[in-house]
Amino acid sequence: MRGDEFSFRDELAARGISRREFMSYCAGVAALLGLPASAAGEVAAAMETKLKPAVVWLEFQDCAGNTESFLRASKPSAAEVILDLLSVDYHETIMAAAGHQAEQALASSLEAHKGQYVVVVEGSIPTGADGAYCTIGGRSALQIAKEACKDAAAVIAVGTCAAFGGLPAASPNPTTALSVSDAVPGIKTLINLPACPVNAENLTAVLAYFLTYGRWPATDHYSRPLFAYGKTIHDNCERRAHFDGGQYVEHFGDEGHRLGFCLYKVGCKGPVTSQNCPNIRWNEGTNWPIGCGHPCIGCAEPNFWDRMTPFYEHLTGVPGFGAAADIDRIGLYATAAVGTAFTAHALVQLGRKAYDKRKAKVSVATATAAPAKTTSPARAKPAEADKPEADKPAPAAEKGREP
Numbered sequence: 579m580r581g582d583e584f585s586f587r588d589e590l591a592a593r594g595i596s597r598r599e600f601m602s603y604c605a606g607v608a609a610l611l612g613l614p615a616s617a618a619g620e621v622a623a624a625m626e627t628k629l630k631p632a633v634v635w636l637e638f639q640d641c642a643g644n645t646e647s648f649l650r651a652s653k654p655s656a657a658e659v660i661l662d663l664l665s666v667d668y669h670e671t672i673m674a675a676a677g678h679q680a681e682q683a684l685a686s687s688l689e690a691h692k693g694q695y696v697v698v699v700e701g702s703i704p705t706g707a708d709g710a711y712c713t714i715g716g717r718s719a720l721q722i723a724k725e726a727c728k729d730a731a732a733v734i735a736v737g738t739c740a741a742f743g744g745l746p747a748a749s750p751n752p753t754t755a756l757s758v759s760d761a762v763p764g765i766k767t768l769i770n771l772p773a774c775p776v777n778a779e780n781l782t783a784v785l786a787y788f789l790t791y792g793r794w795p796a797t798d799h800y801s802r803p804l805f806a807y808g809k810t811i812h813d814n815c816e817r818r819a820h821f822d823g824g825q826y827v828e829h830f831g832d833e834g835h836r837l838g839f840c841l842y843k844v845g846c847k848g849p850v851t852s853q854n855c856p857n858i859r860w861n862e863g864t865n866w867p868i869g870c871g872h873p874c875i876g877c878a879e880p881n882f883w884d885r886m887t888p889f890y891e892h893l894t895g896v897p898g899f900g901a902a903a904d905i906d907r908i909g910l911y912a913t914a915a916v917g918t919a920f921t922a923h924a925l926v927q928l929g930r931k932a933y934d935k936r937k938a939k940v941s942v943a944t945a946t947a948a949p950a951k952t953t954s955p956a957r958a959k960p961a962e963a964d965k966p967e968a969d970k971p972a973p974a975a976e977k978g979r980e981p
């Protein structure tokens with residue numbers, strides 16, 4: 579739905595979303611975008627009054643995980659309503675039309691909204707065998723992408739496959755799969771939202787920013803919005819105090835794992851992965867990989883299937899690893915990593931407090947459950963043999979990522 583005939587408030591009411599919930603959602607979007615609290619009103623006004631852009635959603639070589647993420651609300655949310663109201667004129671996975679009708683919908687939308695529409699691309703674009711690995715309506719993904727991106731106001735590549743090639747482009751890349759930016763060079767406004775899959779909150783926030791200010795948010799050298807990819811997972815991780823305090827999970831299921839220690843030694847790629855997962859989480863803020871005890875596998879980074887595997891082996895050369903073993907070094911790491919506001923001592927104390935709290939919880943739980951056999955000490959210090967090879971560059975350094 580789009581245009582003057584549409585009442586946004588009515589639509590929210592019909593979906594059971596109160597004004598208060600909507601305003602609280604707008605405040606959340608403003609915070610996510612790094613805007614002052616006062617911007618919530620501007621975001622709300624833009625949502626209510628501005629003409630929503632037409633969107634064509636192209637799905638190429640992927641698993642449809644981004645579409646799943648887009649649809650995955652357990653109950654209608656304000657974000658969902660906003661996405662629904664974007665007038666997704668073409669989305670072959672969810673649209674009712676099929677065959678020639680669907681192709682006609684795409685052609686009509688591109689013609690009717692020339693220069694104004696937004697293209698969302700999901701999946702990589704296979705270029706081998708003249709594009710024969712992915713064809714829709716007799717045309718290759720490459721042909722369709724070129725045609726749709728040519729007159730778009732902006733192209734948003736959602737998910738790591740579209741942004742960086744993802745799994746289809748992993749070695750040996752049998753279909754010669756490319757990212758959108760490589761397959762269709764010269765796109766005027768391209769926004770990459772990598773992750774496997776994209777977090778719908780980030781997609782909504784990008785669109786909300788555009789609706790509010792009539793321009794797209796600032797991006798980094800990978801065309802990723804800074805508000806969502808300006809910091810590493812490690813920067814904001816809830817287990818960071820344990821990393822700085824030298825408290826690591828040694829094996830899945832050990833006591834450190836149950837106590838919520840840092841997952842670095844079991845393969846966490848959070849130190850070299852940029853995304854706001856710790857802040858916005860997934861499934862409407864329910865949880866996120868590290869929150870439920872699994873290391874970050876670096877799913878939002880370029881070439882992560884090649885660079886981040888084996889997933890359960892730890893990175894090397896990450897500053898601060900095992901720092902608690904040497905109290906003189908921790909101040910240096912802490913200063914570089916989290917700023918001067920925290921002293922080394924404060925970090926260690928923070929880690930200890932979190933540890934004590936979790937230990938108390940685990941003690942209560944284990945007192946009422948059957949005794950479990952554990953092999954790791956509660957506060958294992960990193961063994962010499964496990965320390966990183968400082969001279970071996972971490973994946974980020976290999977690719978020239980900014981620290």
Ligand code: SF4
Nearest residue numbers: 815818840841846848
């Ligand atoms: Fe969090 Fe991973 Fe960093 Fe540990 S290594 S603090 S689990 S991001």
Ligand code: F3S
Nearest residue numbers: 855874875876877878
């Ligand atoms: Fe992906 Fe790591 Fe976030 S695996 S979902 S970037 S925590």
